[in-house]
Amino acid sequence: MSDSLQRAVFHNLGLKVTALALAVGLWLAVARDPVAEVAVDTPVEIRNLPQDLEISSEIVPKAQIRLRGPERIIHQLQSSDVYAAIEFNGARPGERTFDLTVQQIHQPAGLEVVQIVPSQFHLTFDVRLTREVPVQPRVIGSFAQGYHIGRVVTDPATVTISGPKGRVEAVEAATTEPVDVSGAMNRMTFVRHAYVSDPLVQVTQAAPVRITVIMEQASGSGAH
Numbered sequence: 001m002s003d004s005l006q007r008a009v010f011h012n013l014g015l016k017v018t019a020l021a022l023a024v025g026l027w028l029a030v031a032r033d034p035v036a037e038v039a040v041d042t043p044v045e046i047r048n049l050p051q052d053l054e055i056s057s058e059i060v061p062k063a064q065i066r067l068r069g070p071e072r073i074i075h076q077l078q079s080s081d082v083y084a085a086i087e088f089n090g091a092r093p094g095e096r097t098f099d100l101t102v103q104q105i106h107q108p109a110g111l112e113v114v115q116i117v118p119s120q121f122h123l124t125f126d127v128r129l130t131r132e133v134p135v136q137p138r139v140i141g142s143f144a145q146g147y148h149i150g151r152v153v154t155d156p157a158t159v160t161i162s163g164p165k166g167r168v169e170a171v172e173a174a175t176t177e178p179v180d181v182s183g184a185m186n187r188m189t190f191v192r193h194a195y196v197s198d199p200l201v202q203v204t205q206a207a208p209v210r211i212t213v214i215m216e217q218a219s220g221s222g223a224h
Contacts, residue, residue: 036071037114039064044100044121045085053091054128056164056200061121063100069111082107084116095124126164130204134158135194136173137211141182149181150216154209159194163201171196174203179211187214 044061063084067074083106086098099120102113135154143149159174174194181188190211194203 034071035068036074037066037068038074038077039066040077040079040082041065042079042083045083047085047087049088050091052128053093053125054164054200056124056126056167057122058200061123063121064115064117065105065107065113066115066117067107067111068114073108073110077108077111091125093125093127095122097122126166128162129165129168130160130162131168132158132160133171133196134173135176135209137176137192137209137213138178139181139211139213140178141180141184143181143215144183144185146218147185147215148218149213151214153212153214155212156205156209159209160204161196161201162204163198167198167200171198171201176209176211179213181213181215184213184215185217187212189213 041062041064044063046055049055065082065084067077067082084100084104085106086100086104097120100116100118102116105113105116107113135157137152137154139149139152154176161168161171161174174196176194177192179188179190179192190213191208192211193208194205196203
């Protein structure tokens with residue numbers, strides 16, 4: 001062996017032996033770590049939906065992601081570590097089917113996506129509509145003998161709702177939480193929130209509604 005070759009081989013020999021030992025140890029550690037699989041259920045994140053558009057499908061898309069990798073990583077996995085995200089730039093009103101691919105799945109390093117169920121999902125889009133609708137109070141209870149409701153006043157009388165155009169147009173009124181006027185014989189005021197039964201339509205006002213119920217005595221039922 002020439003002097004130059006000997007110098008190349010034995011130069012920093014200690015460091016080279018240490019590096020080799022570390023590489024072999026790492027390989028043995030990985031080789032001993034068994035491979036495992038796990039299935040994670042996660043909602044599909046909807047990103048960059050145009051501001052003037054709403055999803056008019058009631059079912060929120062979800063997916064089951066099956067992952068494979070070292071057992072030690074699988075055991076440390078949290079459901080929040082895995083998610084699916086789809087960019088909705090350029091979405092338009094109407095129906096559309098989306099493919100859910102490995103490229104849209106985010107998972108910890110070292111894990112491989114082996115299955116996505118479902119691999120497609122269907123959504124319907126509609127333009128956003130905002131309009132005012134009247135408030136319809138829910139008055140319940142057993143009235144005092146000889147009394148009936150004379151008038152119900154709500155403040156505000158209307159609320160603003162927003163959502164997919166077709167769903168918003170179908171709403172006739174916003175309903176309040178019930179008010180119980182059992183035994184009332186004059187005026188009672190309640191504070192309640194208004195809501196719409198359609199889960200895709202929201203009341204945009206956070207302020208509650210004041211409901212004033214004015215009772216009246218039926219004619220001929222006065223005291224003798």
